[in-house]
Amino acid sequence: MLGPVRRVGQSRADPRAPAARLGVMSASPDPLFxxxxxxxxxxxxxxxxxxxxxxxxxxxxxxxARSARRNSRDFRITRRNLELTATGTTQGERAALAEAILAHTWATLLETLRVWSRPPTEALQLVGAVHGLEHYRAAREGGRGLMIATPHYGNWELLALYLASLDPLAVLYRPPDSRAGDLYMHRVRSAPGVTPVRADANGVRQLVKRLRGGGVVGILPDQQPKAGEGEFAPFFGQPALTMTLYSKLAARTGAAMLVAFTELQADGRYAVHFQPMPVAVAGDDPAALAALNRTIEAVASRDPSQYQWTYKRFKIRPPGTVPDNPYWPDCYGRASPRSRG
Structure with missing residues (x-):
């Protein structure tokens, strides 16, 4: 649905990375190209x-699976995230889980190409069950706006189509660096009933207007914001730069709040889940962000293989933290000859 528009494992360049990997783009690419x-x-x-x-x-x-066998950058990032968050597990258990995460992530990525290019009615046949729909219906009573937090779990692009089948939906997204990528992502996410909204000042104003008008907004709150656009809050025991927009919008507009996600089932179809969001999430203080992250943790812990651990979630650290970047240098560069452990 929402969230950082990047390929698996992609992140913004680190200033200490080799110059060849900085990927600097032209500020004014040719619009026709x-x-x-x-x-x-x-x-x-x-x-x-x-x-x-x-x-x-x-x-x-x-x-x-091949990415894991080759000890790719995606695999190393995923394994490092598990080293930071999956305390009490062995090195072998983390390696096996990292491989399962990559297999799920890539399978879902290719599946999403079909979700984007098929009629929504056909894509929605992948939804086999819905749990907690009563929470959604209750939140829509009284004409209040509704903010839906969707962690990077299951298939969030499919979830956007399902939510749009209930009510028109505005989804916040961070545009990629390339103009072509932005045009592409805006097009594939502009399904019937879905309005992609850029994550900028104008986009935030659109969300406020929609919420105050009783509309529905979806946000993926577990992506790492840019430096200066978030605050640190615990996430799986690690200080994580956390998006403040969800909590601030909820407090500012008085909108209802829900958590929603899809989960791949044994029969190959997805179950849609709606859950209440703790009231403490609405606010402009560290406690609100901590409550938000605890909610995301609960979803991600249901089946860790379905959570997107393939990007550098903890790259930006509080000043004075050692190491200041836990991914450097092992998680930069291409396939590493080091043992998977």
Whole structure:
């Protein structure tokens, strides 16, 4: 649904990384070239969407497994995140879980190409069960706006389609650095009933207006914001730079709050879950952010293999923290010859 628009494991360049990996882009790319590139990406997405879902998920799982065997950067980032958060586990257990996470992430990524390129009614056939719909209905009573927090769990793009089948939905997204990528992501996420909103000052004003008008807004609150756009709060025992927008908007607008996510089931279909959000999440203080992160932890802990641990969630640390970047240098560069452990 929302969240950082990046390929698996991609992050903004670290100033200490080799210059060849900085990926500096032109500030003013040619608009015609950007449109053509976006159209090419859309065409490739359409073609991939013609393939059977089992082929896409199978291919994604094999890519993830190969990535783990090659000790890729994605695998090393995932393993480092588990070292930081999965206390009480062995090195072998963390390596096995990291491989399962990569397999799920890649399978879901390729599956999402089909979700984006098929009619919503067809994509929604992947939803096999819905739990807690009464919480959604109760939140919609009285005409209040509704803020839905969606962790990076399961398939959040499918969730956006399901939410839009209930009410028109505005989804906040952080545009990628490239103009072509932005055009592409805006197009594939502009499904019937879904309005993508850029994560900038104008976008926030749109969200406030929609919430005060009784509308529904979706936000992925567990992405790491830019430096200066969040505050530190505990997340799985680690200080994590946490988005303040969700909590501040809830306090400012008086909107109702819910947690929603999809979870892949044994039969290959997804269950949609709605859960109440603790009242303490609405506010402009550290306690609100801590409550928000505890809620996300509870979802991510249901099945850790379905949570997106493939990016550097703890890269920005509080001043004076040692190490200041726990991913440096092992999680930079391409495949490493080091043992998977």
């Amino acid at each position: 950007a449109r053509l590139k976006a159209r090419l990406l859309l065409a490739l997405t359409w073609l991939a969407g013609r393939l059977p879902r089992r082929w896409l998920r199978g291919a994604g799982a094999r890519i993830g």
